[in-house]
Each structure stands twice: as structure tokens, then as C-alpha cells.
């Protein structure tokens with residue numbers, strides 16, 4: 001049985017008040033199962049980043065519930081939220097959020113430092129993560145002395161260091177050229193497939209969205225149900241719907257036509273795999289990002 005790793009109930013986010021009030025999320029109910037890869041898509045301003053920030057416990061909802069592995073998070077204090085985020089989540093953002101004057105290894109091991117892991121263990125696990133991303137030879141480099149693709153691999157190594165249940169990726173390839181985007185996507189989807197890490201990806205890139213096993217379409221702060229297949233579990237129940245589950249039918253968007261079709265889980269996986277190749281004409285090419293000058297690290301603050 002596939003268990004929900006993240007669930008929301010009637011999630012509402014209101015920014016401002018009075019005349020400046022803006023209802024960014026208007027009652028979002030969703031479940032994301034362990035091992036899924038979910039794309040959050042929609043027009044600019046539809047609420048994608050707001051939803052991701054709430055799911056990642058980086059911001060609190062105005063109303064509603066976010067539950068992680070069945071546990072509602074609303075009553076947790078700031079310290080508990082920090083610890084939970086640091087241990088359960090990894091973050092891969094377009095802007096990298098690497099600390100420029102620290103080494104690659106120091107950047108990668110920051111979540112362990114926050115968690116109070118001692119230096120020798122940090123180094124061991126940091127080198128292990130860098131080896132997975134084929135970046136071990138750059139461990140002593142300053143984070144600024146890397147190409148865009150290398151920076152994003154360092155960011156992924158940092159996201160992996162605590163063996164997260166979920167990686168949140170906000171436009172993870174937005175600053176990369178097409179070839180490098182493909183490499184970074186392959187790494188992320190490889191982690192999803194091989195380690196079962198759940199992926200939640202916010203993107204404007206239809207090709208990246210189509211590589212995910214499910215797409216959630218947001219329109220003006222609400223899920224467009226007709227275009228967003230539901231997860232195969234009931235809210236907070238941990239049980240599969242009748243006829244669904246590990247081997248049951250799943251509804252997916254057919255990449256070529258955009259039509260929703262219902263397939264066996266195996267066929268849906270095959271379709272998702274087929275959608276990956278041949279690779280995609282028309283993706284925008286972006287220049288390498290300039291080295292970040294921020295000392296934000298995007299991990300637990």
C-alpha cells in the first residue's frame with residue numbers, strides 16, 4: 001500500500017488584510033503519496049509557490065491542515081518545525097542558495113551542522129553525497145567556482161544529505177541550459193526512482209512537468225480537479241480507494257494530447273518513461289546564473 005507522505009485539508013492562505021487582502025489559496029485538499037513525483041503547475045500568480053511553501057512547512061496556512069506522514073503540523077513550534085524540515089525535506093531552488101565563501105563540502109553539510117552532527121561524521125556523509133553526484137573532486141572548491149550545473153548538483157547533494165522523505169524543487173532547471181537541465185532532471189528522477197524519494201516540483205516547464213507521475217494544476221488558488229488526477233488514497237486515512245492502490249488503475253495526463261486516461265500503474269510508469277525520450281525541442285535556453293551573493297541557504301530558515 002502506498003501511504004500519503006503529505007496531505008492537506010482545506011488549505012487557505014490569505015495575504016494582507018482589508019483592501020490589500022489577497023486569497024492566494026482557497027481551500028486546497030491534496031494527498032501526495034510516498035515515492036510519487038508531483039508537478040505543481042499553473043499560471044503565474046496561481047499560487048504554486050505559496051502551496052509549496054506551505055507543504056514544505058516554510059510558511060503557515062491561514063486556515064487548514066498540512067500533515068506529514070499522517071501527523072498534523074499546525075501545533076508545532078518554530079524549533080520543532082525547523083527540525084522537522086531539516087530532517088524530512090530537501091530543497092532544490094532555481095537560485096541555488098549556496099553560501100559563496102564556503103567550500104562545496106561546507107555547503108553540502110550545512111543541514112548536518114544545523115542538526116548538530118559532529119565534524120568527522122559531517123565530512124564522511126558530505127563526501128558520500130558528493131560522490132553520488134560525481135562532485136567529490138570539487139569538495140574543497142569555493143561554491144562560486146562552479147558552473148551552473150555543478151552548483152545545482154551541489155544543491156542536490158545538500159538536499160540529499162539528511163536522507164529526506166521529500167525533495168521540494170522550485171524551478172530546479174530555471175537557470176540552466178537545455179543539456180544541463182536534462183542532467184539535473186535525470187538526477188532528480190533517478191533519486192525518485194531508485195531511493196523512493198518523493199518529488200514535489202513547481203515548474204512552468206511542460207516537459208519537466210510531464211516527467212512527473214502526476215500534475216496538480218492550480219487556477220487562482222484552487223486545484224483544477226478536472227485536470228489534476230487525485231492521489232490514490234483518502235485524506236488522513238492511509239487506505240487505498242476501492243480499486244486503487246499499488247496495482248490499481250491510475251489516471252494520468254497523456255503527454256502528447258493532454259487527455260486524461262486511466263491505466264494500470266505499470267502502464268502509467270511506462271508512459272512516463274516514454275515521455276522522457278526523445279528529448280524536447282523548444283525548451284528555453286537560459287544563461288548560467290551568476291554566483292549567488294546571498295548567504296541564505298534555503299534549508300531550514
Ligand SMILES: Nc1ncnc2c1ncn2[C@@H]1O[C@H](COP(=O)(O)OP(=O)(O)OP(=O)(O)O)[C@@H](O)[C@H]1O
Pocket residue numbers: 015016022024042043044045046047048049050051
Ligand atoms: N507575501 C505576499 N504578500 C502578498 N501577496 C502575495 C505574497 N506572496 C504571494 N502573494 C500573491 O499571491 C499570489 C500567488 O503567488 P505565488 O507566488 O504563490 O504564485 P505562483 O503561481 O508561484 O507564481 P509564479 O509562477 O509567478 O512564481 C500572487 O498573486 C502573489 O502576488
